[in-house]
Amino acid sequence: MPTDAAPRDAGRGTLPDVTSSDAALRRFLHGLPGVDAVGLEARAAALGTRSIKTSAKAYALDLAISMIDLTTLEGADTPGKVRSLCAKGASPDPGDRTAPRVAAICVYPDMAATAKRALADAGADEVKVASVATAFPAGRAALSVKLADTREAVAAGADEIDMVIDRGAFLSGRYLQVFEEIREVKQSCGDAHLKVIFENGELATYDNIRRASWLAMLAGADFIKTSTGKVAVNATPPNTLLMLEAVRDFRTSTGRQVGVKPAGGIRTAKDAIKYLVLVNETAGGDWLSPDWFRFGASSLLNDLLMQRQKLTTGRYSGPDYVTVD
Template sequence: MPNSPQPPAPGAPAPPDVTSSDAALRRFLHGLPGVDAVGLEARAASLGTRSVKAEAKAYAIDLAISMIDLTTLEGADTPGKVRALCAKGCHPDPTDRGTPQVAAVCVYPDMAATAREALAASGGAALRVASVATAFPAGRASLAVKLADTREAVAAGADEIDMVIDRGAFLAGRYLQVFEEIRAVKEACARPDGGAAHLKVIFETGELATYDNIRRASWLGMLAGADFIKTSTGKVAVNATLPNTLLMLEAVRDFHAGTGTRVGVKPAGGIRNTKDAMKYLVVVGETAGADWLSPDWFRFGASSLLNDLLMQRQKLRTGHYSGPDYVTVD
């Protein structure tokens, strides 16, 4: 069949007309190499057994702390809770001011202004305010509502926007609709000063059903201008997993090789302890490379993870575990 689209080689740039129509975008996404599920899971499991040597563990713990988007996304969130979270993000361990700050504090749009003010008051001006938008977590709203949600968060001081894609449209094969929605949200991230909030695009991988869909969603998000691609909202049964994250890291690596554009990755939901965080750092280094081992290009969407990292850090510093009562509980 001479007219059949040929799957692009890993790292190959997208054809220039790939987003010119729904049909062209579908041809490109379905032309991506299929995912070897057995091989992917075996590779993730193998990397997950790697140990971080004792001399590197302290560095890795500090790196993981600096990559955390410290998050509260509950209906019962209050300004007081957000202020406390911001104080913790600025000074994770009040007994050791050498503890690095987290990367960002992630809140709902109506709490973005509170977070911005609290970070300034706590000495965390360098911390970013991340805000979920676009009718998070379900994404079931009109585009006008999603764009208003985004603009409200940016106007309130959000440095980063975590948006959710329309999974229904994606699973129905309406790829251009999803692409155009991401592009519109990206434009809504613009600030009056000429800058723009960074855009993290959430796929909700637990709802995409197949690894092939996760690969397609990754390329779709990157083609549309995502600054980060993110596994999940943390609000469904299956959130971040090592295989899903490995697959997305392969996608950003290949996209960078083919286009020169670097995109970050953020696994979110279910990463609760230091052992798990170390596995993810190994996967990042072995898959995308050392350049991605930075909060500029890799984040953990988490809340309870920080507590365990702090306890492990205190163990390395003092020789004994202080226990959970000696770290603040979110």
């Protein structure tokens, strides 16, 4: 499997202007090295077998908690549910104040103001409000609607915007259209950070995931994100590994660091630790921070807290002793 997907002038801190035209962007994206699927999956599987010592596990559990975007994205969401989620994110284990806070609370735009107020009331202003926008999860809306959705979420208090790309345009090869849409959404974010969601399960091939990663980073994404959590195939170790390679190589080429967010299907502490190993062994320690790596999750926090309690007390409390989302 190629480990260096950067263009030929990587290491010089510059990239040629590959977004000047649709043809130039297509040449660049299709000129990236093809992905060796067998090699990628074998490396992800091998890294998933790594074991860590108890002291390192305690650190990893706390780190994983601090990286969670605690998420509720249901049609039945209520202000009360969002406030409850914010209380849990601000104080994940009320019986142990040493437990770290989560990185963010992720909600629909109409709940961003509720989340912002609830976090402020809890004295947890450092916990970010992330809001999905741009006609999440399908992304099927006019650009003007997507930009208005983004601006309204930011005005309501969102610190981070999670946008979905137009998969139809991407799969049709209309790369410049996708690039320009990401760039305009980024401009509409103002000071808020932008996470760009690919929906890897719909991109179908590893080559497409690599191309989408570079396309989003070129357009100004602060994070690249695997999925919405609303389809059958969401985050997997191989597709996350591929995206970690992309951000590593992008920094080599441009000097700009971009984060990665796997989302959907990561439910256990064991799974989370496997992903942290992927980060460390692929992108490096610079990405082992909530500033550069996140988990999009809802139930993951519960298992992390149970495992943390077991390490602390020597007893496995079970789910009845962990607050329900």
